[in-house]
Every structure is written in C-alpha cells, then in structure tokens.
Amino acid sequence: MFELMDGFLKNDPVSLQKDILHHVEYTVARSRFSFDDFEAYQALSHSVRDRLIERWHDTQQHFKKKDPKRLYFLSLEFLMGRSLSNSVINLGIKDQCAEALSQLGFEYEVLAEQEGDAALGNGGLARLSACQMDSLATLDFPAWGYGLRYQYGLFRQIIIDGFQHEQPDYWLNFGNPWEIERVHVSYPVKFYGSVKEEVVNGKKCKVWIPGETVEAVAYDNPIPGYGTRNTINLRLWAAKPSEGLDIESYNTGDYINAIVNRQKAEIISNVLYPDDRSYQGKELRLKQQYFFVSASLQDIVRRFKDMHNNFDEFPDKVALQLNDTHPSISVVELMRMLLDEEHLSWKRSWNIVCKVFTFTTHTVLPEALEKVPMDLFETVLPRHLQIIYDINFAFMEELKNKIGKDYVRLSRMSIVEEGAVKNIRMANLSIVCSHTVNGVSRAHSELLKTRVFMDFYELWPEKFQYKTNGVTQRRWIVVSNPSLCALISKWLRTESWIHDVDLLTHLKNHASNPELQHEWKMVKKINKMRLAEYIETMSGVKVSLDAMFDVQIKRIHEYKRQFLNILGVIHRYDCIKNMEESDRRKVVPRVCIIGGKAPPGYEIAKKIIKLCHAVAEKINNDTDIGDLLKLVFIPDYNVSVAELVIPGSDLSQHISTAGHEASGTGSMKFLMNGCLLLATADGSTNEIIEEIGAENMFIFGAKMNEVPKLREKESTIKAPLQFRRVVRMVRDGYFGFKDYFKSLCDTVENGKDFYLLGSDFTSYLEAQAAADRAYVDKEKWCKMSVLSTAGSGRFSSDRTIEDYAEKTWGIKPCKLPL
Numbered sequence: 051m052f053e054l055m056d057g058f059l060k061n062d063p064v065s066l067q068k069d070i071l072h073h074v075e076y077t078v079a080r081s082r083f084s085f086d087d088f089e090a091y092q093a094l095s096h097s098v099r100d101r102l103i104e105r106w107h108d109t110q111q112h113f114k115k116k117d118p119k120r121l122y123f124l125s126l127e128f129l130m131g132r133s134l135s136n137s138v139i140n141l142g143i144k145d146q147c148a149e150a151l152s153q154l155g156f157e158y159e160v161l162a163e164q165e166g167d168a169a170l171g172n173g174g175l176a177r178l179s180a181c182q183m184d185s186l187a188t189l190d191f192p193a194w195g196y197g198l199r200y201q202y203g204l205f206r207q208i209i210i211d212g213f214q215h216e217q218p219d220y221w222l223n224f225g226n227p228w229e230i231e232r233v234h235v236s237y238p239v240k241f242y243g244s245v246k247e248e249v250v251n252g253k254k255c256k257v258w259i260p261g262e263t264v265e266a267v268a269y270d271n272p273i274p275g276y277g278t279r280n281t282i283n284l285r286l287w288a289a290k291p292s293e294g295l296d297i298e299s300y301n302t303g304d305y306i307n308a309i310v311n312r313q314k315a316e317i318i319s320n321v322l323y324p325d326d327r328s329y330q331g332k333e334l335r336l337k338q339q340y341f342f343v344s345a346s347l348q349d350i351v352r353r354f355k356d357m358h359n360n361f362d363e364f365p366d367k368v369a370l371q372l373n374d375t376h377p378s379i380s381v382v383e384l385m386r387m388l389l390d391e392e393h394l395s396w397k398r399s400w401n402i403v404c405k406v407f408t409f410t411t412h413t414v415l416p417e418a419l420e421k422v423p424m425d426l427f428e429t430v431l432p433r434h435l436q437i438i439y440d441i442n443f444a445f446m447e448e449l450k451n452k453i454g455k456d457y458v459r460l461s462r463m464s465i466v467e468e469g470a471v472k473n474i475r476m477a478n479l480s481i482v483c484s485h486t487v488n489g490v491s492r493a494h495s496e497l498l499k500t501r502v503f504m505d506f507y508e509l510w511p512e513k514f515q516y517k518t519n520g521v522t523q524r525r526w527i528v529v530s531n532p533s534l535c536a537l538i539s540k541w542l543r544t545e546s547w548i549h550d551v552d553l554l555t556h557l558k559n560h561a562s563n564p565e566l567q568h569e570w571k572m573v574k575k576i577n578k579m580r581l582a583e584y585i586e587t588m589s590g591v592k593v594s595l596d597a598m599f600d601v602q603i604k605r606i607h608e609y610k611r612q613f614l615n616i617l618g619v620i621h622r623y624d625c626i627k628n629m630e631e632s633d634r635r636k637v638v639p640r641v642c643i644i645g646g647k648a649p650p651g652y653e654i655a656k657k658i659i660k661l662c663h664a665v666a667e668k669i670n671n672d673t674d675i676g677d678l679l680k681l682v683f684i685p686d687y688n689v690s691v692a693e694l695v696i697p698g699s700d701l702s703q704h705i706s707t708a709g710h711e712a713s714g715t716g717s718m719k720f721l722m723n724g725c726l727l728l729a730t731a732d733g734s735t736n737e738i739i740e741e742i743g744a745e746n747m748f749i750f751g752a753k754m755n756e757v758p759k760l761r762e763k764e765s766t767i768k769a770p771l772q773f774r775r776v777v778r779m780v781r782d783g784y785f786g787f788k789d790y791f792k793s794l795c796d797t798v799e800n801g802k803d804f805y806l807l808g809s810d811f812t813s814y815l816e817a818q819a820a821a822d823r824a825y826v827d828k829e830k831w832c833k834m835s836v837l838s839t840a841g842s843g844r845f846s847s848d849r850t851i852e853d854y855a856e857k858t859w860g861i862k863p864c865k866l867p868l
C-alpha cells in the first residue's frame with residue numbers, strides 16, 4: 051500500500067500518486083477513475099497529512115526523550131489561512147506533488163485554490179500567532195500552540211450595493227484534513243457554582259463545587275518546520291457536552307430539553323468574536339477564555355507530571371506565553387490548581403506562577419484593554435475571583451511598602467478597579483503575575499513605559515522589554531510569490547535565505563544591476579497581471595498594468611485612516627478633472643486598492659467601506675478619467691487574498707496616526723515582496739526606516755511626540771483648504787448618500803479630528819506626489835524595490851522568535867536527528 055523507506059513515506063511522484071489514489075478510494079471514497087478537483091484536493095491533502103503525522107509523532111517522541119524546557123503559546127486567535135501549499139513547501143515536496151498530479155491530469159495550482167482559509171482570528175495579533183508558530187517549528191524549538199477550535203471563523207464579508215454584510219464562516223463544512231481529532235485527549239472544564247471550605251489531611255482548603263461542567267476535546271494541527279523534520283503541534287479545543295446525564299430533565303421525561311441543555315455546552319467554542327477593538331465584557335467571551343485556558347493547563351500539567359513530581363521544577367520545564375490579555379485568566383487558574391489540587395502553599399504556588407508567565411500586549415488603545423465586570427467573575431468563576439482578591443491584596447501591601455500611601459497611584463495600579471461597577475483589570479493582573487512584559491515594536495514599548503503602563507514600569511523597569519514583530523518569509527515569499535523566490539535564489543546562488551533570512555542583504559549588491567532589474571520588473575509584472583485578473587473577476591473593473599498599484603489592506607479602523615486614503619483619491623480625481631489636457635499627459639496612472647473587514651458593530655468603519663464604493667462608482671465610470679485613476683475595494687479580505695494582492699503591489703499604505711499602531715505586520719510582508727511603503731513613523735515603521743533608509747520610502751505626517759500637542763490645538767487651527775474641499779464634496783453628496791456620510795464627515799471636522807487627518811493631509815499629498823515622481827523613474831523605483839526586500843530580513847518572525855527564546859522564554863532548539 052504505502053511505499054515505506056526506513057519508516058518514512060516516500061516522496062517521489064510515483065509514491066505520492068499511489069497515496070493520492072489510495073485516499074481518493076478509501077478516504078474521500080470516490081472511485082479512482084472519476085473524481086473532481088475538490089476530491090483530488092482532499093486526497094492530496096490527506097497524503098500530505100500522513101507525512102505531517104509521521105514527523106509529528108517523531109518530534110513529540112524526541113521532545114519526550116530529551117525533556118527540554120517547552121514553550122506553551124496561549125492565544126485565543128490563530129489566523130492560519132490555507133495549509134496545503136505551506137505544508138508541501140516546508141516538507142520540500144511541492145514539485146513532486148505537482149508532478150504526481152499532472153500525471154493524474156490535475157494541476158497543483160487549481161487544487162490549491164480549492165482550500166478554504168482557516169480564519170480563526172481577527173487581524174494582526176491572530177496572523178502574528180500563525181507566523182510565530184511557523185518560525186518556532188522551523189527553528190526546532192520545543193513549542194506548543196493552544197487555542198480554540200471555533201466552528202465559525204471570522205465572518206465572510208459580502209458587499210451588497212457597497213455595504214458590508216456579514217455571513218457566517220462555517221469553514222468545517224467539508225471537513226478539515228489538516229486536523230486530527232484526539233477523542234482520548236479531553237478534560238472537564240468547570241463553570242459557575244460556589245466555593246466551600248473543607249479540611250483535607252488536617253489542612254483547611256477551598257473546594258469549588260461547579261454549577262456546570264463542559265468537556266474540552268483536543269484537535270491537533272501539525273505545524274511543519276521548513277528544512278527540518280521538526281513538526282510541532284497547535285492544539286485547539288472544542289467544547290462537547292460532558293458525559294454527566296441531566297437526570298432532572300430525564301425524570302420529567304423532558305428528553306428534548308435534556309438534549310438542548312447538552313448542546314448548550316458546545317456553544318462555548320462555536321464562534322469567534324469578530325471585534326478587535328473594544329472589550330465588551332460578555333459572559334460567553336469570558337467562558338471562551340477560561341475554557342481553553344483550563345483545558346490547556348490541565349494538558350500542560352499532566353505532561354509535566356508524566357516526567358516530574360516536584361513542582362519547583364515546573365519553571366525549568368515550562369514557559370507560558372500570554373498572547374495579549376485574552377488568556378491571562380491562566381495565571382489565576384494555575385494558582386488555583388497548585389493551591390486547591392496540588393495543595394502547595396500560597397508562597398510556593400506564587401513563586402512558581404511568577405517564574406513561568408510572560409505577557410505580550412498588542413494594543414495602545416486604552417479601550418481595548420480588557421476589564422471584566424467583577425460580578426460576572428463572581429458568577430462564572432467564583433473561586434478565581436477569591437484568588438484574584440488574594441493576589442491583589444498581597445500586591446497592594448507590597449506596593450504600599452515600596453511607594454507608601456499614594457492612594458491615587460495605588461488605585462491606578464490595583465487589579466481591582468473600584469467604582470459603581472467594579473472591574474478586574476486583566477492587563478494589571480497579567481503584569482503583576484508575569485516576569486516579562488513586552489510591546490510588539492520599540493516605539494510601542496516606549497509608549498507602554500511612558501504612558502499605558504507607566505506606573506508598573508517605574509515599579510519594575512526590569513520586567514519591560516520589546517520584541518519587534520516579524521512575518522514568516524516561507525508563506526509571504528516562497529508560498530505567495532514563487533517567481534520572486536526563484537529570482538532571489540538565483541541571484542544569491544542559494545535557497546538557504548529561506549531559513550537564514552539575513553542572506554537577503556546580499557541583494558543590495560545587485561540593486562542597480564540592469565539584468566537583475568529587468569528580471570525583477572518581470573516578476574512584479576507577472577504578479578500584477580494575476581492581481582489585475584482577480585480585480586476584474588471580483589469587481590468587473592479593468593485596470594492597466596502600467597498604472598501604479600497602490601494598496602491599503604488591513605482591518606478597517608479610524609486610527610488606520612482608510613478615510614484619509616479615500617480623501618486623497620478624491621483629491622487626485624478632482625485635480626485630474628480640473629487639469630489641462632497637456633498636464634494630464636504627465637499624470638502617473640494609479641489603481642488604488644483598499645480591502646479590509648469592519649467589526650460588525652462599528653458603524654463609522656462600515657461607512658468608510660460604503661464611501662470607498664461610492665467614490666469608486668464615480669471615478670471608475672468617468673470616461674473622462676479613463677485609466678488615469680481607478681479605485682477598487684477588494685471584498686472579503688483574508689490571508690489568501692493577501693497572498694495574491696501583496697506580490698502584485700507597487701506601493702502600500704500604512705498611514706495610522708502616529709502612536710496608534712502597536713507595530714503593524716502588513717508593512718513587513720509588502721517590504722519582503724519589494725513593494726514600497728508610504729507610511730507614518732508609527733509602530734514598527736520606525737525600525738523599517740532604520741533598516742532600509744527613509745530615502746527608499748515615503749514617510750509623512752506628525753511624529754508620535756507631536757500628536758498630543760497637535761490634538762490640543764487641533765480644534766483651533768483650520769484644516770488645509772484642499773482637505774476641507776474634499777470633505778465638503780463628500781458632505782454635499784457629490785458621491786451620493788449625503789445624509790449617510792454626514793456622521794463620517796463629522797469625525798474629521800468641527801474640532802473633532804481626533805486622528806488628525808486634516809493636519810496630516812498636506813504632507814500626505816506631498817508623499818503621494820513624491821511616489822509619483824519616483825515611479826516614473828523605473829530604474830530608481832526598481833532599485834528602491836530591491837533594497838526593500840534586501841532590508842526585510844530583520845522583520846522575519848525567525849528573528850522575533852529567536853529574540854523571545856533567548857531573552858524571555860529561555861528555551862533552546864531541540865532538533866529531531868535526520
């Protein structure tokens with residue numbers, strides 16, 4: 051059946067073909083003589099899965115044998131996207147698969163398109179988790195990811211008459227070949243109920259009597275490293291009704307009710323919260339957080355106890371990473387397990403907890419900092435609330451000793467927020483219980499130290515670090531831009547840059563080489579053609595390849611200023627309309643591309659999407675303008691769409707008001723693909739400027755330290771005329787929907803321009819004009835493009851993970867012998 055070679059499945063095209071046909075027949079259960087593209091995709095996926103499982107088993111065995119310190123990455127969101135291409139490339143079998151399929155009459159690229167995205171996350175934080183898992187595997191670190199297996203991922207964005215509509219993303223409809231259900235790996239998770247005191251072997255201890263128990267079942271997703279056999283695990287939990295029978299309903303013969311009650315259990319892991327702005331303090335959200343944390347910690351402690359029986363060794367063997375505050379209830383859950391189940395003393399338990407946790411925050415916005423209403427905690431997790439109070443009491447005492455009775459500062463730092471409604475500050479709890487706290491760019495960490503967590507920085511400066519984000523070049527070059535990948539390998543005369551990304555700097559030597567430039571431009575053209583086709587298919591708009599493809603793709607949010615981009619397009623349109631024919635000939639043709647989802651309840655963000663369509667409607671049908679300017683909104687932006695759009699982009703915009711984007715990771719993906727950045731000096735862009743030089747970018751706008759002052763006097767200074775003119779056009783209904791856009795216009799006028807679109811408008815237009823001037827100088831532009839890719843190595847998630855491993859987690863590679 052399977053051609054085995056010393057225990058490994060063979061990867062030559064014939065063996066792969068046999069395996070594919072085997073799965074067509076026995077897994078997909080279709081006759082091997084007639085099956086369609088989707089069934090061929092399923093069969094191929096299962097053949098690749100078999101090879102992942104082998105490596106997964108060997109890796110876990112090896113980790114078990116070596117018993118290294120492990121990292122457990124706790125995140126409520128993982129934006130994995132598609133798995134097939136990433137897997138065959140990391141396994142090094144893409145060509146063999148393509149060969150095996152073509153002999154069966156199928157085309158690899160066509161099958162790869164059959165796969166739906168695993169969209170188990172919202173945006174930056176979620177995709178960063180996925181990139182970091184790829185680097186953890188590739189760098190052979192003994193790591194596990196833990197999260198939730200949502201039945202419904204991030205909603206599908208349907209655009210009807212220019213308006214966003216959300217559709218449920220039932221991504222598991224046709225099964226998921228990339229996961230393995232582990233029916234034997236399941237844990238009970240408790241909720242509600244009460245706490246009573248009992249005396250156990252002479253010692254008083256707390257016992258939590260739950261009101262509801264739900265079963266957590268594990269689904270494993272093998273994560274293959276590139277160029278290594280190491281394959282680590284992403285374990286996602288799904289909620290199932292626990293075996294316990296609801297006798298009560300049965301006796302009353304209310305059978306249906308019994309079933310309905312049981313089904314209620316499954317709701318917990320059903321749907322991803324689609325809002326990455328503010329915390330809504332919802333009960334289900336807290337239950338989701340505790341559900342995956344409790345199951346994960348039970349699994350982690352079980353694995354530790356398999357090899358150890360002294361918990362003082364726990365910090366030597368375990369590092370627990372909190373991906374923002376969403377999993378931070380785990381610091382309390384570990385305390386509860388050590389106190390109530392392992393019966394360790396408070397002191398020993400506290401000592402262990404503070405040595406294992408590390409906390410990364412991803413936002414600057416105060417409103418995104420999670421605060422859980424105290425009474426919600428009391429209801430859902432009564433024992434945990436007790437422990438939080440005990441932690442806070444000890445902390446407040448320690449603080450008083452250090453800073454005296456400064457009650458204002460004490461109340462700012464307290465984990466418990468007093469007031470009409472008492473809240474638990476999850477960020478404060480995370481900082482108090484973690485030995486290291488970091489922001490996701492240097493600029494972001496400065497803001498944490500000087501503003502967001504200033505009190506804590508003054509108390510514990512040694513805890514604060516920064517770890518600038520990164521993205522994986524495997525997915526963002528090798529998978530999504532194969533022609534660029536081949537070109538880089540050709541000129542660097544090696545493929546080892548794929549796992550040793552600093553080698554990219556050697557491209558600098560060839561940046562002005564005409565031969566390389568010619569090939570570089572060809573690669574960009576090929577990718578622009580693919581993107582142009584997609585645009586025409588999705589929007590019916592025909593775009594010219596000679597135009598500059600100017601792209602802004604990310605979640606829609608006022609601080610990311612998609613509205614500024616659209617007002618810039620209106621200005622450009624207005625200028626062209628009022629130009630003499632002679633001047634029009636000097637206009638640099640542009641295709642402006644915007645994409646992104648708005649959180650369902652975020653009205654202003656939804657109005658920005660509608661305005662984009664209304665302006666596009668006007669411009670794209672204005673024969674007077676022709677190909678000089680097009681505006682396109684790409685619907686249902688997700689990981690796979692990004693893989694198509696980024697390689698075909700000439701210019702990308704990252705124009706958040708300085709001091710608002712914690713890092714930004716989209717910019718890094720564009721950089722790797724030789725796309726130039728038009729940006730504000732915000733988040734990680736400051737470090738990109740250092741790496742490739744502002745002369746190879748188009749930087750504009752107020753600097754972070756200028757924003758607070760500008761905000762103060764914003765209401766007094768008049769916005770530039772050009773800005774007032776374009777806002778006026780929207781307000782007067784030039785693009786229709788006059789009343790609908792009023793509130794959007796109000797966000798930038800009458801002294802309320804909080805995100806400073808007006809005061810940044812002039813320098814924004816200047817940066818856009820500078821981009822136009824550079825674009826017509828093809829050699830100059832191409833050189834800037836090559837230098838962008840050459841300088842992008844620092845922004846690989848490999849560098850990010852090496853930073854965390856060395857300076858935060860204290861873990862070492864544990865490579866499976868070949």
Ligand SMILES: CCc1ccc([C@H](C)CC(=O)N[C@@H]2O[C@H](CO)[C@@H](O)[C@H](O)[C@H]2O)cc1
Nearest residue numbers: 174175178326329412490711712713714715
């Ligand atoms: C409570 C709802 C919620 C859900 C998700 C989030 C995320 C933290 C938001 C997010 O994705 N932040 C982005 O994280 C990226 C990865 O570090 C950064 O690059 C972005 O700058 C940051 O906005 C906040 C609030």
